[in-house]
Amino acid sequence: MVEGGRGDIDDLPKNDANYTALTPLWFLERAALIHPQRKSIIHGSLQYTWLQTYQRCRRLASALAKHSVGLGKTVAVIAPNIPAIYEAHFGVPMAGAVVNCVNIRLNAPTIAFLLGHSLASVVMVDQEFFSLAEEALKILASDVKGTFKPPLLIVIGDENCDPGQLRDALDKGAIDYEKFLESGDPEYAWKPPKDEWQSIALGYTSGTTSNPKGVVLSHRGAYVMSLSGALIWGMTEGAVYLWTLPMFHCNGWCYTWTLAALCGTSVCLRQVSAKAVYSAIANEGVTHFCAAPIVLNTIASAPKDQTILPLPRQVNVMTAGAAPPPPVLSAMSKHGTYGLSETYGPSTVCAWKPEWDSLPLEDQARLNARQGVRYIGLEGLDVFDTEKQTPVPADGVTMGEIVTRGNSVMKGYLKNPEANKEAFANGWFHSGDLAVKHPDGYIEIKDRAKDIIISGGENISSLEVESFLYQHPAVFETSVVARPDEKWGESPCAFVTLKPGMEGSNEKDVAQDIMKFCRAKMPAFWVPKSVVFGPLPKTATGKIQKHVLRAKAKEMGPVKRSRL
């Protein structure tokens, strides 16, 4: 009898024939069965078939199991987009353990924190990052002292790297990844989890101001998100996906698992460059890739000798962010998304409406730059008044916090009841992002809660000011924060990096020009009252550190009226 069920019609229990855990692991078994000879992974000259990938993942699971790495254990992976990190997405949960892909741009102390916090039983590290891992483990050992049980250290070699690095690591006692696989059984009888709520992955948020938080995901959620990700994007059987998005970002937004469901092909890139992207598109049949706006910019602004144009086919691009597609990308069909680690990656998509087809391009761009509507796997999306915790009106003006609920929301933060309480208040996940809801139900992000500038009692979205600044021909990158202001309390302060070739310009002239440009486009109180040039401080993951800029703006002291 089901919960709440009544009568004969619900009196039919689950059994082994009609119920099993939802887990993306099934996709891998199926891909190997249906397309054993199809390419699963291409990494330069190294290529695997789905049968090989399945066997390698079973070997990995088997080898981990032999080391008692199973239920409740965590395996950390520190690697760029290479086959081993893909394999870990299946091999680790096949053993019952949880995969934790670590951002390779983090520094050793932060990695030490993550490994200690997650009690990693195993660390799989790409040879290039071996010394980083070594350093992190040293810090961890000295932090925890006597109680420290060093994790199993496995080094992953890569033909494209210096063979000396690998030798060094092996000399220092690390286990060779390929040898480790050899010790496992390619026919390992993996089992789905007993309970699909079991954890499959752990990923740490980058946390610009506090300790990283460990986002825990379930087998069930990963299953739902994998299918949803394909459907939302119109990705079909046999898709060829280019990995510019790091797999350590929300498990490559779950496309790691989607590709197995679609029996598709992963094209790995150790390092993203315009040349490598164009070459993969031209030579490997790439149909889809996800890219941050900065990657799209790199592709778009690449010198001619690094491009291969025209593109040989329609390439579908999914991007998190609202940068308008440069002309060179017009052959790429762009999907905008918004999401967080806490929502398995994207939770909204700006679904295109046929009725927009006939609108002026400008209106199309404006509508399409919004974050949009909820994913299939997400059952609730709204914008809540931050005090009343009720939906804001769908007027395109009233700001509130984006909240989500449903099967593609994380299980919670690891060992962080305080943060969980706050994040899940009132049965909704609170994103901390501020948005408006348009009359058509599409949401549009206005800012991170703490990135709002309050000037003369009016809210200014630093994000909106930034988006105008990006339209100025000299601006390459910009970030706008609040600076104390004698008269208004706060006013916008723009930090700007100039476009390549413009570095020698007279900064004062450019600043004047930028302000003039802004005055023509936005309310006077939005116009940055200060413009500062130079490189922008970033986190290891490439996020601009607004808190550093806020501190800098504060240091500059209040804007004085005479300066205007």
Place this chain on the structure above:
Amino acid sequence: MVEGGRGDIDDLPKNDANYTALTPLWFLERAALIHPQRKSIIHGSLQYTWLQTYQRCRRLASALAKHSVGLGKTVAVIAPNIPAIYEAHFGVPMAGAVVNCVNIRLNAPTIAFLLGHSLASVVMVDQEFFSLAEEALKILASDVKGTFKPPLLIVIGDENCDPGQLRDALDKGAIDYEKFLESGDPEYAWKPPKDEWQSIALGYTSGTTSNPKGVVLSHRGAYVMSLSGALIWGMTEGAVYLWTLPMFHCNGWCYTWTLAALCGTSVCLRQVSAKAVYSAIANEGVTHFCAAPIVLNTIASAPKDQTILPLPRQVNVMTAGAAPPPPVLSAMSKHGTYGLSETYGPSTVCAWKPEWDSLPLEDQARLNARQGVRYIGLEGLDVFDTEKQTPVPADGVTMGEIVTRGNSVMKGYLKNPEANKEAFANGWFHSGDLAVKHPDGYIEIKDRAKDIIISGGENISSLEVESFLYQHPAVFETSVVARPDEKWGESPCAFVTLKPGMEGSNEKDVAQDIMKFCRAKMPAFWVPKSVVFGPLPKTATGKIQKHVLRAKAKEMGPVKRSRL
């Protein structure tokens, strides 16, 4: 803590923010939110948008709730492919009840049995079938006498039908469907089921020899199957689907729900005709339809004046059965499937492999005529030795029973513990269909267990003999069964309907020609030793009644050697 889980990493409970029932009802809410103005249903000149469909479904749920039709209750729908049967797929489960779509080709006593067996609280009936429903209810009332509580009787009008029918029904006290909707709240606050294992639909198998069995499906299974059906077929957002497949067949194989997930459009057909199909393809933008082989034949052999050719676009056809596509259908990309009511519709698909592209057409046809590999939502598919209950070798020769397991297997048969025990023996669902497993893992159906002919100790698949017979130019339809045989115990007996225009032929000559044709193509013992001409007996659902033919063949007495 999850079942089997250990430690902090699994100690994160479900809450309202990160867990909700998987149910296709979410798809409808989402479609109405994202594409309120997009066409949801086209039924001749009657058209609805997704917002309207959502409101109509909420009205239906609300009106049902007002009549205390909720958890544990069943609503029967007796209708062809019209908007109301689509709406029932959402409105009924939104009220917590179970939708039971009844095959309109059944006779009154059978429908009486179904309504009594499922204890239908409501009967929604299309005006054309009102007298059928009336008769069934009369039989039911006289069967159960004093204890009979007549269901709420709702009649669905259709502008395309005789208005007198509707008036008659209303005069007899039936409730008008549109009036019923009006009594409901278009903003009804429906809730997902507390438990996704709750039943969403009930469908009766046609049961040629015994009482129909009621197949019960869950919200969870319907969710998984809806997404799987889209992914398997490469159906993407905004697909336009033509309803030739009746929605009362396995809930239109769950495409009812898939279309909401894709915010697609349903084009209804009250009656399937070549003209209507071509017209829908030409005028409504149809991208996909499912069709039984007989429907494909009708389309293919339509007189020129009923066709609109060439097709304006690629149309994707999903068909259950192995008929080779006639040349006129070459513009339709065909997917072959195999499935049962017990597996929410299709459970296998003959996934095309790129390596087949270069094979001779004949080999392509042979490979593609197989039933293939498992669906994404099905986690187990195998062929078991019927005695040992272990997998047969993948040799393409050894026959066994097709077994399946996973989330797209039914909850069970309603009030039928005996049948459930048999169907779910050993933790697998037993299909009763016989197949071989090829070296590439693809399965191929050989026969229903009881349709095997045993001749001189050798098994003959009546299906295989039939497939050869279909290649003979005079054969329109055929069914092959065992006939007692003096010498061999049994031998194949072919019942044949001739192609239109051939009815006047000399039957003896044609029979000789068919046998000669067979001798050139198949082992001698496979060749039908008797050929009988005439129309074939069929069930209400159009299935050939082999048991009738078997009885007829038996009556004919044993084949005598002198006849050969």
